[in-house]
Amino acid sequence: MSESATGPSSYRVRIAGSPDGGDRVPDLSPREAFERWLNKLRVDKTEATVSAYHYRLKHFIEFCEDEGIVSIGELTGWDIESFETRRREQGLEAITLNNEMGTLQNFLEYCARIEVVGETLPAKVDPPTVPAASQVDETRLSPGRARALLDHYEAHPEDRASRAHALLALAWYTGARLGALRALDVSDFHADEQCVEFIHRPDKDTPLKNGIDGERVVGLPKSVCDIVEEYIRHNRVDKYDEFGRRPLLVSQMGGRPSKNGVRAWMYLATVPCLHTDCPHGEDPGTCDFLEYSTASQCPSSRSPHQVRTGSVTWQLNRGIPPERVSERVNTSIEVLLRHYDQPSKMEEMRERRREFIDRLEFTDNGGIDE
Secondary structure (H helix, E strand, O other): OOHHHHOOHHHOOOOOOOOOOOOOOOOOOHHHHHHHHHHHHOOOOOHHHHHHHHHHHHHHHHHHHHOOOOOHHHOOHHHHHHHHHHHHHOOOOHHHHHHHHHHHHHHHHHHHHOOOOOOOHHHHOOOOOOOHHHHHHOOOOOHHHHHHHHHHHHHOOOOOOOHHHHHHHHHHHHOOOHHHHHHOEHHHEEOOOOEEEEOOEHHHOEOOOOHHHHOEEEEOOHHHHHHHHHHHHHHOOOOOOOOOOOEOOOOOOOOOOOHHHHHHHHHHHOOHHHOOOOOOOOOOOOOOOOOOOOHHHOOOOOOHHHHHHHHHHHHHHOOOOHHHHHHHHOOOHHHHHHHHOOOOHHHHHHHHOHHHHHHHOOOOOOOOOO
């Protein structure tokens, strides 16, 4: 089985158990203890979860090896502090560092339980506090990130009008669900009218979540239509699905993608190193999460739902009335405002209240209108 299908091979090594020999404790290297912990996690965790833990902790294992720490039992609080300082200096976001240090603490708790480190060592890990706003931002694609990604695709000929570009542009400007994007045919895109049509076709494997009530026509900016047209003309693989339809978003092998396929495409389309230096200190040349099967584990890539959430918030912030946004994204106003509308306080001030700012001025005669 290929590495891309099963995740990084570096933690697939199986560490054989050994009898404890009474009071004898095995002298494990940090990497050996790490691999043993991951193998234990595989008993009741999904491979995706184990992969996420591997990614979060691999930098610490590399740090230990760089520092010449050959036995896990040699670790001290100073080593932990030095590692955290190194990661901070690499410019990590607070939530990323919080995740890494929290995972390190879990790992050391396991090590203390099997007595290869002192029982007080896990308590010496102090994950940084994450501001509430940062936690919210992790649940959606922000407008700034969306614009940076779309600008990248627009400016780079090798990526312009690619499937990833068309997918992200359609998802961002319509706020559509994953299933609705997957359901689109070439004939559902109307360049002349600058819109895309979502149609419920349950008998042909493309139902919409809300059935007939989910059918709608959503307007698009001309710039987005130009990109979709260019994608169809130059980069779309001209294939049909099993019902003789022409999917708008089609795999290289042909046919309509599965939902998991579209989800993986979106994760790949939103990795941050497309438009900026990696915020997690990774080298794109060696990063584990720039492949189809692993992009979802990048802490900054985004799922279709997270793109949808960001899009809904952005559309509302741009002044589109909630009732119109609810029609475009096919959800009730109540659900829209409760689950999808996630503006930060600064976004609310900048966008929603701007139209009222001029009312706070005094009148020309120095008074306030009665």
